[in-house]
Amino acid sequence: MESFRYDNGDGTFLVSYREALSHHMPISHFHSTFEIYYLLSGKREFFIKDRTMVMQEGDVIIIAPNILHRTTNADQPRHERLIVNMHESYMAAVNGTYRDTLQPLFDNEYLVVRCSLQDRLAIEALAQAIVREMQERKSGFDMYAQTLVLQLLIICCRHVKMNRQDSVESPSPMHERISEIVRYMNENYAQELSLQVLADTFYVSPYYLSRFFKEATGFTFVEYLNSVRVKEAKKLLEHSGMKVSLIAKKVGFGSVTNFGRVFKSVTGHVPLYYRKA
Numbered sequence: 501m502e503s504f505r506y507d508n509g510d511g512t513f514l515v516s517y518r519e520a521l522s523h524h525m526p527i528s529h530f531h532s533t534f535e536i537y538y539l540l541s542g543k544r545e546f547f548i549k550d551r552t553m554v555m556q557e558g559d560v561i562i563i564a565p566n567i568l569h570r571t572t573n574a575d576q577p578r579h580e581r582l583i584v585n586m587h588e589s590y591m592a593a594v595n596g597t598y599r600d601t602l603q604p605l606f607d608n609e610y611l612v613v614r615c616s617l618q619d620r621l622a623i624e625a626l627a628q629a630i631v632r633e634m635q636e637r638k639s640g641f642d643m644y645a646q647t648l649v650l651q652l653l654i655i656c657c658r659h660v661k662m663n664r665q666d667s668v669e670s671p672s673p674m675h676e677r678i679s680e681i682v683r684y685m686n687e688n689y690a691q692e693l694s695l696q697v698l699a700d701t702f703y704v705s706p707y708y709l710s711r712f713f714k715e716a717t718g719f720t721f722v723e724y725l726n727s728v729r730v731k732e733a734k735k736l737l738e739h740s741g742m743k744v745s746l747i748a749k750k751v752g753f754g755s756v757t758n759f760g761r762v763f764k765s766v767t768g769h770v771p772l773y774y775r776k777a
Contacts, residue, residue, distance in 0.1 A: 506634050508642060512587035515634050515645065519580040529570055530731050533585040534605060535563040536652065537571075538627050542579025545572045545671060547717045548610050550682040552675045558620050560613040560656055566735060567609050568727055570718040582627050584649050594650060602653055604660040613656045626652045677702075678716035681709070682724070689728045690752040695721050729753065730766040737774040744771050 503518040512533065519541075537546075537560070544555040548569040555561065555571075563569055565588075591598040604611055615623060626648050633645045681702055685693065698721070699706040713721050729751040736747045748759035763771050 502635065504635060506642075511585075512589065513642065513646060514583075514585040515630065516583045517581075517631050517634070520578070530566050530568045530727070531585060532565050533587045534565060535561075535569075536582075536584045536586070536649065537561045537563070538582045538623065538652075540580040540582060540624070540627065542581075544579055544581070545718075546570075547572070547719075550686055551679040552671060552716050553612065554671055556614075558614070558624075560611075560615075560623065560652075562605060562611040562613065562653070562656060564605065564609050566731055568724075568731060569610075572718040582631060584630065586646070586649055590646055591650065591653075602657050604657045605653065611656065611660055613659055615655070615659050619655055619659055622655055623652055626655075674712055675716045678713055681713070682717065685725060686728060689725065689732065690750060692752070693725060725752075726762050727766055730763050733759070733763065733771065734767065734774055737771055744775075747771070 503520075505514070505516040507514050511531070514533070537555075539555050539557055539559050541557050543557070546553050546555050546561060546569065548561070548563060549567055591602060595601070599606055630645050630648045630652075633641045633648070681698060684698070684701070695706050695710060699709045702709070710721060713719070713724070717724060719727065733747050733751045736742055736750070737744075740747075742750070744759075745756050748756050751759075753759035753762070760771060763769075767774075
């Protein structure tokens with residue numbers, strides 16, 4: 501099948517399919533939609549919020565809005581995957597009790613779903629049908645694809661409700677160590693943080709931290725810190741009336757000018773775009 505990417509125009513429903521020999525996400529990644537990542541074949545390392553995990557063929561990862569994540573190559577870089585981004589409004593439009601049906605989506609920052617063979621076959625069939633609809637683009641294809649995505653989400657949520665979520669192991673002790681450092685950054689992003697400060701705090705060399713932070717998360721130290729700060733600023737812009745200058749200071753930026761520059765480089769928009777929205 502040919503790779504494709506579909507965007508409905510307002511960022512509330514996106515579908516992307518790709519089969520690739522190798523791929524590293526080029527930018528930091530968080531958004532206002534739920535993301536469903538289905539690995540049809542291959543193996544991927546997946547960093548979400550503060551930990552790295554290995555995805556296997558048939559795994560589904562569902563990520564809540566505004567959770568920072570990134571995928572990188574594992575020891576088998578060739579892979580095939582389907583990604584769907586869907587806004588909560590599509591779920592609400594179908595049924596007023598959607599939160600009860602899809603409760604695990606709203607109780608967790610992310611779900612790792614490893615289904616039984618029967619459910620895997622059902623998910624595989626739905627994924628293939630989504631890809632087919634998006635490629636053929638017959639009348640009503642986007643609406644039809646949305647109904648298929650909702651069916652996939654219901655299967656995943658049923659599985660989570662009936663089964664304890666298995667913990668997904670980290671690739672190595674090094675990844676666990678970096679996860680500890682990332683959790684510290686997530687809690688202290690508003691403070692003055694630098695590579696040297698973190699290296700001193702965790703008794704490692706700046707060289708070690710710089711090298712293995714990138715390997716474990718897919719981000720450089722500065723990329724990750726900026727992304728966390730921008731993510732928090734975006735939430736304040738959307739849900740408060742606080743002035744932009746105060747938001748910049750609150751999330752750890754030394755100047756409004758630098759805040760504006762970094763914000764646009766991470767999100768593609770100036771800060772006031774989200775205030776107006």
